[in-house]
Amino acid sequence: MSEIEKNEAERQARYNPAEIEPKWQARWDEDPALYAAEGHDSGKPKFYCLEMLPYPSGQLHMGHVRNYAIGDALARFMWMRGYNVLHPMGWDAFGLPAENAALKNNTPPREWTLQNIAAMKQQMRRMGLSYDWATEVTTCLPDYYRWNQWFFVKMFEKGLAYRKKSKVNWCPDCQTVLANEQVINGRCWRHEDTIVELRDLTQWFLRITKYADELLDGLDKLEGWPEKVRTMQRNWIGRSEGALVDFAVEGEVKGPDCAKITVFTTRVDTIYGATSIQLAPEHAVAKAFAAEDPALAEEIEALLDEQKKARENDDFGAIEKHGVNTGLFAVNPFNDERVPIWVGNYILADYGTGAIMSVPAHDERDFEFALKYGLSVRRVIAAEQGEQPELPFTAEENAVLINSREWDGLSCTEAQQKMAAFAKEKGFGEPTVTYRLKDWGVSRQRYWGTPIPMVYCQNGHDSPEPGKPSVEPGGVVALPESALPVLLPANVEITQEGGSPLGRIPGFLNTTCPVCGGPARRETDTMDTFVDSSWYFYRYTDAKDDAAPFASDKANYWFPIDQYIGGVEHAILHLIYSRFWTKVMRDLGMIRNDEPAARLFTQGMVIKDGAKMSKSKGNVVSPDDMIARYGADATRMYALFAAPPDRDLEWQEEGVAGISRFLGRVYRLVTKYAEVVRDGSSPHLVSRTEIDQALLRRLHQTIAKITQDFSGRWHFNTSIAAIMSLVNEIVAAEPEIDAGHASPAAIAEVVRTLVLMLAPFAPFFAAELWEQIGGEGVVFRTAWPVADEELAREDEIEIPVQVNGKLVNVIKVAADSDEEAIKAAALADEKVKARIEGKTVVKVIVVPGKLVNLVVK
RNA sequence: GCGGGAGUGGCGAAAUGGCAGACGCACUUGGUUUAGGUCCAAGCGGAGAAAUCCGUGGGGGUUCGAGUCCCUUCUCCCGCACCA
Numbered sequence: 055m056s057e058i059e060k061n062e063a064e065r066q067a068r069y070n071p072a073e074i075e076p077k078w079q080a081r082w083d084e085d086p087a088l089y090a091a092e093g094h095d096s097g098k099p100k101f102y103c104l105e106m107l108p109y110p111s112g113q114l115h116m117g118h119v120r121n122y123a124i125g126d127a128l129a130r131f132m133w134m135r136g137y138n139v140l141h142p143m144g145w146d147a148f149g150l151p152a153e154n155a156a157l158k159n160n161t162p163p164r165e166w167t168l169q170n171i172a173a174m175k176q177q178m179r180r181m182g183l184s185y186d187w188a189t190e191v192t193t194c195l196p197d198y199y200r201w202n203q204w205f206f207v208k209m210f211e212k213g214l215a216y217r218k219k220s221k222v223n224w225c226p227d228c229q230t231v232l233a234n235e236q237v238i239n240g241r242c243w244r245h246e247d248t249i250v251e252l253r254d255l256t257q258w259f260l261r262i263t264k265y266a267d268e269l270l271d272g273l274d275k276l277e278g279w280p281e282k283v284r285t286m287q288r289n290w291i292g293r294s295e296g297a298l299v300d301f302a303v304e305g306e307v308k309g310p311d312c313a314k315i316t317v318f319t320t321r322v323d324t325i326y327g328a329t330s331i332q333l334a335p336e337h338a339v340a341k342a343f344a345a346e347d348p349a350l351a352e353e354i355e356a357l358l359d360e361q362k363k364a365r366e367n368d369d370f371g372a373i374e375k376h377g378v379n380t381g382l383f384a385v386n387p388f389n390d391e392r393v394p395i396w397v398g399n400y401i402l403a404d405y406g407t408g409a410i411m412s413v414p415a416h417d418e419r420d421f422e423f424a425l426k427y428g429l430s431v432r433r434v435i436a437a438e439q440g441e442q443p444e445l446p447f448t449a450e451e452n453a454v455l456i457n458s459r460e461w462d463g464l465s466c467t468e469a470q471q472k473m474a475a476f477a478k479e480k481g482f483g484e485p486t487v488t489y490r491l492k493d494w495g496v497s498r499q500r501y502w503g504t505p506i507p508m509v510y511c512q513n514g515h516d517s518p519e520p521g522k523p524s525v526e527p528g529g530v531v532a533l534p535e536s537a538l539p540v541l542l543p544a545n546v547e548i549t550q551e552g553g554s555p556l557g558r559i560p561g562f563l564n565t566t567c568p569v570c571g572g573p574a575r576r577e578t579d580t581m582d583t584f585v586d587s588s589w590y591f592y593r594y595t596d597a598k599d600d601a602a603p604f605a606s607d608k609a610n611y612w613f614p615i616d617q618y619i620g621g622v623e624h625a626i627l628h629l630i631y632s633r634f635w636t637k638v639m640r641d642l643g644m645i646r647n648d649e650p651a652a653r654l655f656t657q658g659m660v661i662k663d664g665a666k667m668s669k670s671k672g673n674v675v676s677p678d679d680m681i682a683r684y685g686a687d688a689t690r691m692y693a694l695f696a697a698p699p700d701r702d703l704e705w706q707e708e709g710v711a712g713i714s715r716f717l718g719r720v721y722r723l724v725t726k727y728a729e730v731v732r733d734g735s736s737p738h739l740v741s742r743t744e745i746d747q748a749l750l751r752r753l754h755q756t757i758a759k760i761t762q763d764f765s766g767r768w769h770f771n772t773s774i775a776a777i778m779s780l781v782n783e784i785v786a787a788e789p790e791i792d793a794g795h796a797s798p799a800a801i802a803e804v805v806r807t808l809v810l811m812l813a814p815f816a817p818f819f820a821a822e823l824w825e826q827i828g829g830e831g832v833v834f835r836t837a838w839p840v841a842d843e844e845l846a847r848e849d850e851i852e853i854p855v856q857v858n859g860k861l862v863n864v865i866k867v868a869a870d871s872d873e874e875a876i877k878a879a880a881l882a883d884e885k886v887k888a889r890i891e892g893k894t895v896v897k898v899i900v901v902p903g904k905l906v907n908l909v910v911k
Numbered sequence: 912g913c914g915g916g917a918g919u920g921g922c923g924a925a926a927u928g929g930c931a932g933a934c935g936c937a938c939u940u941g942g943u944u945u946a947g948g949u950c951c952a953a954g955c956g957g958a959g960a961a962a963u964c965c966g967u968g969g970g971g972g973u974u975c976g977a978g979u980c981c982c983u984u985c986u987c988c989c990g991c992a993c994c995a
Binding site for chain 2: 068280281282283285286288289290292294296317318319320321332370371372373375398400401402404405406407409410411412413417418419420422423488490622625626683692695696697698700701702703704706708709711712713714715716718719722769771772774775776777778779782852853854855856858859860861864896897898899901904905907908909
């Protein structure tokens with residue numbers, strides 16, 4: 055062979071992802087049916103594999119790469135296992151960044167967003183992800199958001215969407231309202247440094263609280279969800295059973311809301327020990343008192359400031375308790391006792407009723423407060439037996455009431471029920487359940503979102519349907535389906551002015567009432583973008599439907615999602631809203647499932663130098679760079695290899711290089727034997743050589759290992775390690791193989807199966823090699839190999855021998871040796887003999903196939 | 912404070928109660944090439960010349976046998992938090 059020929063041969067034998075990957079990408083792009091799901095009648099079991107749809111920022115980051123590498127490996131594996139797989143992708147395309155970009159670059163949000171989508175889609179193709187682009191969903195397009203409007207009207211009709219004036223969270227940077235879920239420690243979820251203000255606005259709300267109990271109880275059944283997510287949702291819903299009790303305010307009544315103070319308590323059994331009332335600084339009664347007493351007003355204002363500051367600094371848990379005595383009294387309805395009314399900086403207006411009864415003897419916080427201000431402490435609960443514990447005594451179990459007149463002797467739990475019922479009977483209270491979960495405020499004073507499909511009829515008119523109330527002038531009228539979609543106007547100037555941008559467009563704002571035809575104004579707020587992502591995965595099942603959000607039979611076939619994969623940062627917002635939406639759709643008769651996803655997987659973060667990648671830390675690794683340097687296959691495979699998918703992953707570029715080297719070795723190996731594989735027409739071996747057996751044994755052990763990893767723990771790091779070990783073994787056997795000691799059929803089976811096993815992890819690579827070895831059809835539609843136990847079995851195994859639990863030697867025995875044979879072999883071993891010499895063997899433990907332990911004295 | 916997770920080589924990590932450190936990275940030595948982010952071989956927890964001993968955050972326990980189970984304690988990460 056000439057030098058030139060040799061170099062050419064070497065060049066061809068070398069793995070070159072820059073050549074292979076674009077070639078296959080182009081071929082796949084030409085075949086849109088490649089990753090298409092089949093219908094209900096495919097006769098195959100279905101598998102809905104879903105990764106969370108991204109916001110189209112324009113750039114994939116490593117977190118995306120990891121998320122999609124996991125989902126893609128699973129989808130491809132399930133295809134190879136013969137499932138009918140739905141593996142879609144879409145774009146969470148409405149939202150604030152598009153408006154910010156519009157301000158900055160003077161690009162219309164729509165244009166900016168669609169450009170970003172195109173760029174990211176190209177990146178996804180470049181990564182070789184197996185999405186069915188025919189079912190692509192883009193939430194900012196009318197064919198999607200019209201169904202948001204449709205749902206909104208349905209919810210309005212069901213009383214699940216309603217308007218109310220309320221204090222809402224206002225982010226001065228976003229210039230819009232935030233849902234409670236978007237406020238983190240008093241700050242905007244998008245602007246960590248921006249303190250959220252409270253404003254009084256009339257807003258649209260979705261009645262998620264109607265489903266609070268079902269959302270809570272359903273968590274117990276979501277066994278395929280991480281405990282962490284379930285716990286977070288439980289905390290978020292924050293169900294708390296207790297009672298409301300009215301304390302009459304003594305003396306002159308100063309306002310409509312001031313005749314009584316309603317407290318919420320979970321311990322109504324301790325009410326005889328209440329020695330003060332504590333109000334939140336923003337409580338209506340506190341405000342009324344303050345209105346008549348400037349000095350008091352000032353003190354209350356100071357308390358409120360302390361509270362606000364503490365919440366802003368994420369320090370409310372450690373706030374130093376302060377209070378001010380209003381000098382007024384309220385009356386405990388159980389014993390007619392007068393108790394002083396205080397205002398406390400540690401009482402929150404937005405939980406319960408914003409007022410509590412303070413029972414110092416049986417609540418640590420009240421105890422601390424009472425001690426500080428010299429309020430009296432009265433014990434009303436005693437331990438059932440034994441010594442009386444020191445105050446504050448907060449136990450509910452094995453405790454009984456004392457100093458509580460006719461309630462004395464009752465257990466706490468019993469008293470709680472009976473006393474709440476009594477309060478209700480007497481009309482001064484009732485049992486109640488409080489939730490931390492609030493109704494979902496969905497109005498946004500933004501442009502780039504779904505227009506809320508409501509109008510306000512200027513004139514008012516009678517009800518179109520008998521029995522329903524007439525519409526007052528300015529009243530709300532829902533648009534009929536025929537009037538949908540309400541299109542988001544194009545060419546809207548984005549400014550930093552407050553208020554809804556749509557309100558500044560007369561052509562949008564002014565319309566006619568669909569009922570009376572009179573003049574009307576449109577709602578100019580748009581919907582929270584979490585509406586879009588609450589049901590998008592149903593749309594994938596019927597993405598082109600223009601008569602309904604989706605056809606029920608299609609959704610019922612595919613749902614629930616078999617595996618949902620995404621970041622834990624969506625544990626509350628997206629995952630609670632979409633559970634809510636699912637329940638609403640079920641109650642609308644559209645679907646049968648109660649929950650959207652049977653299994654949820656939350657992958658760990660991708661970190662660099664020990665910290666989450668972020669621009670500010672300057673530790674961002676760009677997927678494009680990695681792909682340019684090492685190829686998409688190596689990049690993806692590293693993301694799966696470096697750590698189990700549920701753990702955080704430290705990105706080390708050297709590791710990607712290592713995977714690239716590994717793929718290079720496999721490439722050389724497979725191409726070297728490609729001809730043997732192509733010619734290896736007979737898969738059945740007549741007789742196996744020793745080397746055949748060794749290779750096939752390791753091969754089938756590897757198949758078993760990977761198959762198990764896919765169905766169980768998803769520890770792809772060990773799957774890939776197993777493939778590496780297999781490859782190492784083949785490389786080590788190369789001299790023997792090349793010396794003719796292996797049969798072509800065995801080589802063919804090993805090489806062919808190796809390529810198949812790499813298909814879920816490195817699809818371009820596998821497709822290329824599959825072609826080179828003459829594989830038929832598409833590699834990731836080829837049946838996944840089945841491990842042959844017989845072939846995988848070892849005939850000789852190594853057994854560690856311990857003496858008193860310490861390793862002494864490793865002996866080789868036939869794999870099918872029985873206990874006696876292993877024991878004899880162990881006792882016959884020279885090293886073992888030396889160790890037990892002069893001692894008595896008290897006990898011999900033989901675990902066949904595992905070890906021998908000799909207990910000696 | 913409550914809930915969840917994690918502590919194992921220089922690093923990422925592996926180990927149904929059964930040989931701790933598979934696999935990879937980095938590193939060391941040698942070799943082939945030498946245009947090399949190439950390839951190959953050997954080594955790589957600590958102590959020791961070796962036999963051997965020690966070693967999975969600390970302390971106890973269960974067991975023939977514990978990284979793994981139980982108790983206790985410390986540290987780190989994540990979520991929730993005077994929620995009445």
